[in-house]
Amino acid sequence: MKKKLAIDAMGGDFAPKSVVEGVKQAQAAFSDTEFILFGDEEKIRAYLSDETNITIVHTPDKIDSGEADPVKAIRKKKSASMVMAATAVKNGEADALISAGNTGALLASGIFVVGRIKQVDRPGLMSTMPTADGAGFDMLDLGANAENTARHLHNFAVLGSFYASNVRGIKSPRIGLLNNGSEASKGAPLQKEAYDLLSADTSINFIGNVEARDLLSGVADVVVTDGFTGNAVLKSIEGTASNLMKQLMTAINQGGLRAKLGALLMKKSLYSLKDSLDYEKAGGAVLFGLKAPVVKSHGSSNADAIFATIKQTHKMLETDVVGKLVQHYNAENGVAND
Incomplete structure (x- = not known):
């Protein structure tokens, strides 16, 4: 068919x-x-x-x-x-x-x-974001909802787990809850309540809290958060990746002949770096x-x-x-x- x-x-x-x-x-x-x-x-x-x-x-x-x-x-x-x-x-x-x-x-x-x-209750906007090892991670919600409850975040974890498992082929995907610290006691009431719900759900592989600084290192296969925070993190990653490449090209162009020759020798590696930061290569954002x-x-x-x-x-x-x-x-x- x-x-x-x-x-x-x-x-x-x-x-x-x-x-x-x-x-x-x-x-x-x-x-x-x-x-x-x-x-x-x-x-x-x-x-x-x-x-x-x-x-x-x-x-x-x-x-x-x-x-x-x-x-x-x-x-x-x-x-x-x-x-x-x-x-x-x-x-x-x-x-x-x-x-x-x-x-x-x-x-x-x-x-x-x-x-x-x-x-x-609330569909989540989810995208596959880049990681240093090229594996990527799925993150939701990225802005479909301005505010969320702990139940919504639990829902997002189930949705993300299904997507990562079926579409990306990850066996027992690791689910992380975005928080301001990795300890179970960290976070505002929303994160604490969501942590308890996620911990109690044996159908998903919840690994606990994860911090924003570790996202691009592949700390989890799926990261869940409220829509406001998710959208802010998404734009931070987009902006950082874009400015990193611009600064690199500026340094090469202003570095004289030696810098340009070095860039020529590293052309393949530079393109590989650019591709690794390009989240669009994984596709679009799914309203899941x-x-x-x-x-x-x-x-x-x-x-x-x-x-x-x-x-x-x-x-x-x-x-x-x-x-x-x-x-x-x-x-x-x-x-x-x-």
């Missing part, structure tokens, strides 16, 4: 060009997948030469990146590319939704159109806990980043991670699976 991806072709800084070119890479890689592109048909078709396994659904509107009220935007703009793509997933016409568009609008589309799994995969690619994504997001989403469908998650919750609550 073919996998069907609903793709918001008008989302992102370089849409539809980067989106369509990313789809073309995926078209060559995945013959078992149908790509349904939602957006301005004329603009999309300008970048297509082969429409094998590609369907274009023309939409007269799109969600702008600067929408002040994303929830209002998706309710008002029913014919926008993102909303129509989400509706296709809701109606079973597609298996997953991908967009590089407005994050708030995509979160709203995922929650209010696609819908959350019944037993998940919904009835179907909804994946957010970065707004500035190029074709390669779009392809990485499609590859990630394809793996989620291939492993049926959402279906397995539903089965887990049903079994936990004594509900028979269909």
Whole structure:
């Protein structure tokens, strides 16, 4: 059975060009997948030469990146590319939704159109972040929720564990709770209560508190935190990685001939360092806990980043991670699976 991806072709800084070119890479890689592109048909078709396994659904509107009220935007703009793509997933016409568009609008589309799994109180926004050893770690919530309860954080741990195990193939992934110290007694009331809930859950491999300074060294496979803190940490990592590379290039350019020759000899190593800091190579951010995969690619994504997001989403469908998650919750609550 073919996998069907609903793709918001008008989302992102370089849409539809980067989106369509990313789809073309995926078209060559995945013959078992149908790509349904939602957006301005004329603009999309300008970048297509082969429409094998590609369907274009023309939409007269799109969600702008600067929408002040994303929830209002998706309710008002029913014919926008993102909303129509989400509706296709809701109606079973597609298996997953991908967009590089407005994050708030995509979160709203995922929650209010696609819908959350019944037993998940708050879906979490999760991304695979880089580590020094190249293995990476999954972190959530990265900003889908401004405030969270301890129960939400426990929920995130289960979600992250399922993703790391099924999509990334990690056996018994290590779950860490982001805190201001590794001791069990550390943290505010939220962290202390979450620690107790996580410690009591034998279905996950909870290793205790982890500190922000250890994240990139691979201290855990999954790190859970509230959305406000997670978003701040994400932007800190992004900013540090970007500035590190800029400072390195400045030092090389201002270092004279010897520095330039040294950089030339180390070219392969420098590119390897750049790749190790590029979180987009792992794909997009998943709004996990919904009835179907909804994946957010970065707004500035190029074709390669779009392809990485499609590859990630394809793996989620291939492993049926959402279906397995539903089965887990049903079994936990004594509900028979269909």
